[in-house]
Amino acid sequence: MSRIYLDHAATTPVRDAALEAFVSQAKRNGNASALHSAGRSVKFHVEDARDRLAATLDADPTEILFTAGGTESDNLALKGLYWANRPNDVILATGIEHPAVIETLEWLEARENATVVFVDVTEEGFVDVGAFKAALEEYAGRIAVATLMWANNEIGTIQPVEQIAELCQAAGVDFHVDAVQAFGSLPITFAPGMTTMALSGHKIGAPVGIGALLVRRDAKPVPVLHGGGQEREIRSGTIADALILAFAAAAVEATQNLSEESTRLAGLRDQLIHAIQEHIPTAKLQGPADPNYRLPTNVHFSFAGAEGDSLLFGLDMAGIESSTGSACNAGVSRPSHVILATGQNESAARSTQRFSLGHTTTQEDIDAVIAALPGIYRAAAEAGMAAEKSSIRTANSHR
Template identity: 40%
Template sequence: MIYLDANATTPMLPEVYEAMVPWLRDRFCNPNASYAGAREARDAIESAREQVAALIEASTEELVFTGGGTESTNMALKWLARLVGRKSGTVVTSEIEHSAVLKPIETFEKVGYEVVRVPVDAGGRLDEEAYRAACEKAAEGGGFVSLMWVNNETGVIQPVEDAAAVAREHGLAFHTDAIQAVGKVPVEVGGLDIDFLSLSGHKFHGPKGVGALYVRRGCRFEPMVRGGGQEGDRRSGTENVAAIVGLGKAAELALKDQKEAMQRVAALRDGFESALVERVQGVTVNGDLIHRVPTTSHLSFDRCEAAGLLVLLDERGVACSAGSACMTGKQKPSHVQKAMGFSDDKAKSSLRFGFSKLTTQSDCDAGVEAVVSAVERLRRVQGGGTGPVTVYSP
């Protein structure tokens, strides 16, 4: 398989797997018991907490281990909604958030919260003037902000540092979905006005089913899951020791080589895009080309349905994703692309390619050949023709 879908998930690094195996096989004790094996498991959890805290420059007491990014996000949002209260509460977010944010916020809206969805520009970046106005409005009756750090479809980086400062200026709590950011760009919460941050292990070569929620020291917080009082009584339930150890190892490795690895990944992505622009007419590179993570390329192909391209690419062993969601058999433009002003045709012709530090040059070369072949074949079937090559410039 030629794997170019690293935004969906990344393969586990061998070192991560090796770190997890003992806790799956021999060192299986419940970390909440009192004997030696349990103490070893507790120590392993705390070592992992130190590793994850170091990756985002947090303190260990500010981290809560969870079952993944979606749970982390839901924990933060549901607590903030409860804290604000629905009679006059306002939620400020953007038009391009992940469903882990959108779905909870939709439920808040149904029970009386006002939701302000801030628009983005053609490059997928937050409209900062509209955002400031939304924060001013929310401050009048109380509210909070949830804004993603990196968009999962386009890879565009949002101005989180400035946005968090604006929220603090207006007395609003600030949550960021950093699931596509951690391990790919520097995330240093210690110097920012961020109250809550969500992350997920499988987005940076850790295991699936484990993540963490950063809760800034001093922030009020009550658990969504109650029971035995694990995780400092902030997330009850027996800990998944092996997964937490894997998350910690992935964080350690990400911190160790992040800069060098991401420079190499950016070069691979840029070469991949350049080759396609050179060889395929009617290609658009979407999103802000300056403010984006190295791991994502979002492309549109004139006169090509993404669904058809995916079938042909799958036949060639290439794994990537459509730039729009397929629902009940009918392809519909994603909310992200519509927010960026895409026409339906352009949205339905978009693909997302995701790269990681395990991506090789041969993967990219083979991916280019497969895409060129798939586009040519699909255009022949759909009637041919050529079009201009366009690239968005911020």
């Protein structure tokens, strides 16, 4: 049975161009920090890749620091800027951020006496810009860093990050942007007012293990890793040259036909959304109703009466690979923190299913999901109803 992969937000298949770049560079010997000919050759190829990646983001190459991925980039930015700006102790964020951000903030709160202030979001997941501005004013003189993801990894909401960047710049506050889900799906740039921005290679078709943190040239986050100081003395570690070249190749390919590919995927996304709404009227679309403010790759629903895990396993048995939310929380049965942060109840947060499209998604994939999902939902809902009745009987028997 051929399988249908609709979990591109977790990771997407490696692009041929990225794989070819990786293999070609991996055959070269040399450490980019070495001064001999082999080292200088590797360094040349790394800097060329840095230039090409920077060009896709309208950034200066010196602003790009290579990391092991989005999680490291978020940690380095948030911890580094918090430490750099102490004694300021306040961090502004929202409750819908990725676990790599949320758990870093919780660590800073528990271990470094940070005061984390969560700004409200709407039910569709948009940050309340007025509330964000009010928080900047209320905590003026105390804010170490503010952070906001460009696009939500679960419900696909595209945030007004450039507007928030302007507010932070006017307030003199360092601003970190998690752009892991946005890069390769939206036309993004390292805009004025942004201090740092996190990227991940495997979300756009590079191998796992490479990412980047863009750091404004006048910013100096305190390092989290110490050693050789290879990346502007902010990030240490031997240069992963083959992964870096693969990342650059994937970035160039993902962005060179971005408009056409986004239009193609948005069309497939909308077909799936409309079909689910038609065939399962009780399903609730999560995230923006307006498709212009939703990632072109994102379809996310809460399915009343069905556990998300039941839907996932039913789909998996039918050869369709989807997700209940962030892959970083996979294997842990708990409600979506994103749905809860939008003010919805635990039932909605436990009944979620995310279908995320990518560069390998076809019309046939979407047609197959549309054909299979209604029956899978009915089975999951019936199982949920039976489990609820059994629970009630058990509770009554113990009275």
